[in-house]
Amino acid sequence: MLVEDVGENNLIDILTSVFRDTDGKVSRPYSSKNSDLDLKVGIGDDAAVLDFSNNTIVFTTDSLVEGVHFDTRTSDWRAIGWKAMAVNMSDIAAMGCVPTGFTVSLGLRRDIPVNFLKEMYCGMKDACNVFGGTIVGGDTVESDVMFISISMFGALENDSKQACEQKIMTRDSAQPGDKVAVTGTFGCAAAGLAVGFKDFKGTKFEMEDKILKHLRDAQNLPSPRVTEGVELLNSGVKAAMDSSDGLVEDLGKICESSEVGIRLRTDWIPVDDFLVKAFPERWLNLALSGGEDYELILTVEENKIEKINRKFPGMITVIGEVVENPQRVILLDQNNNENEINVKSWQHFSK
């Protein structure tokens, strides 16, 4: 059985089973002489959560690989640096925390110009200037394929510690009756990937420059919802995750973790005009399963939705509700017709 035979989620299950006890839980960290440190959330959420003397640290990792996530010949290196930060910061934001520090493990070919790499670090610094955090260490190794592996940790803001009873937002806290809401809009990042290839549909892609730029920026310069995550946590939201694999697939992960179902109103999903104009036939598919949106998905009681909307107008859009059964995602169009679509969007390694 090869990696391509099992798909990413199964692979992670198989490998981490080595660390699981008979009850299915990952064994606790070494703690005989270290009782202050406790693993609250391990594998399966956006970030690990550690309690440390009643403080909370979240911890996440994400890698970008040459030829898969970027191209050393054509990429904008500053944008690569930004995105390497943003995808990790998005995981931190999904827990309601702010980024505080990160390490960079670089696999480098000998023939990469140093100026490219410096430009990449400038992009990382750009993201830190906006969203917080700084570099604390790293490692460089030689590799025939370049990779950038970031590990980032974050913490609660002091205001959050006072404002909210719970310590963190997780995927497993959705309750039947909750409304499902999202930040931002969906589909532009995937559209940006599509228009990035000049031979799209066999012809040079023709589109207004400002639309092209808008879509490509959504793909190359995603904006992690750090401020929004903090505001949502402080507003009493308990269940959230960031959307990286496509809206429907990610909603499915909340359903699985929380053992609930979600009814999604496809006509309520926020999309922007540029996307509809550029992809008049495909925009809904891109919004549902395109991926790389790096928006927050949350579920929360209806009365809290109203308070959030009053305090932060336009920050979130309701797109559906949490139901008890079945434990899957149901799509409803504007005529209340249930739609069957393939809820499995792209998954790494699967054939």
Next chain:
Amino acid sequence: MLVEDVGENNLIDILTSVFRDTDGKVSRPYSSKNSDLDLKVGIGDDAAVLDFSNNTIVFTTDSLVEGVHFDTRTSDWRAIGWKAMAVNMSDIAAMGCVPTGFTVSLGLRRDIPVNFLKEMYCGMKDACNVFGGTIVGGDTVESDVMFISISMFGALENDSKQACEQKIMTRDSAQPGDKVAVTGTFGCAAAGLAVGFKDFKGTKFEMEDKILKHLRDAQNLPSPRVTEGVELLNSGVKAAMDSSDGLVEDLGKICESSEVGIRLRTDWIPVDDFLVKAFPERWLNLALSGGEDYELILTVEENKIEKINRKFPGMITVIGEVVENPQRVILLDQNNNENEINVKSWQHFSK
């Protein structure tokens, strides 16, 4: 200017300069609303050190790359998993801490057998069973060259918090007059790499099986000095690092960080009989600059050496002393002749 033109240390300086303020220090993490978290030690030591509400967390990262650090056709996968853990644990040990948790970022080819990877995770678990820590998260991405990027954090044992006034061992705390000491022996890991190639010196390498196994085990299954690191911290040792790049080069790093010199007695360096028997002419060179020993190097006042030796007989061996000037490593043989040797051992990327 390409990566290969600058060498690893210069490359790190160039890239991290992006994050340094005008005073040369790395800018502090985002802390306007997060005053509990403080970066005590950043880039340039074995691990980053964060103070968090008066507790200490250390944080390190290291990657292994296919074709550079392992070979997917011939490697023992359980040993790869062990080593991926051990090199990170060694960094944690060098600070006097114990490993508590880690993430794994895997770059995978589609055609790698899942069983190989599971075996690798078993090797990781083996190391955690001995030295502590558990898996808390990870990421898998597709890559034409396989890589394993580990990020690990550790903490002080509770006993250490009470026993020692200082919080951590660092590279920049060596003082003139200190003795320089090491754990274990040097040179076997590099010898193991040499005998790993069957066409060594153009012929099949002939050596007693037990010697071959001893040397290869030193290369493939290094033992991070976690217990020793804790005992040294509790015994009042302030300056330590782990030895991965070769004894002389690593001593040079202490000299640079602490702004001191070190006089090294080459005839005092601990080596084992198997190494001398296998490499009667090269053993000293292998011990001085072979690398991958993953032993601890420390400097400490002479009166503390005696106490450590009484309490932990054989744990450390004195190999020299810290001097004021010059800020470099001086090698002395048994006749007190100063020896000039090339103190720059292998450095990634340099031509």
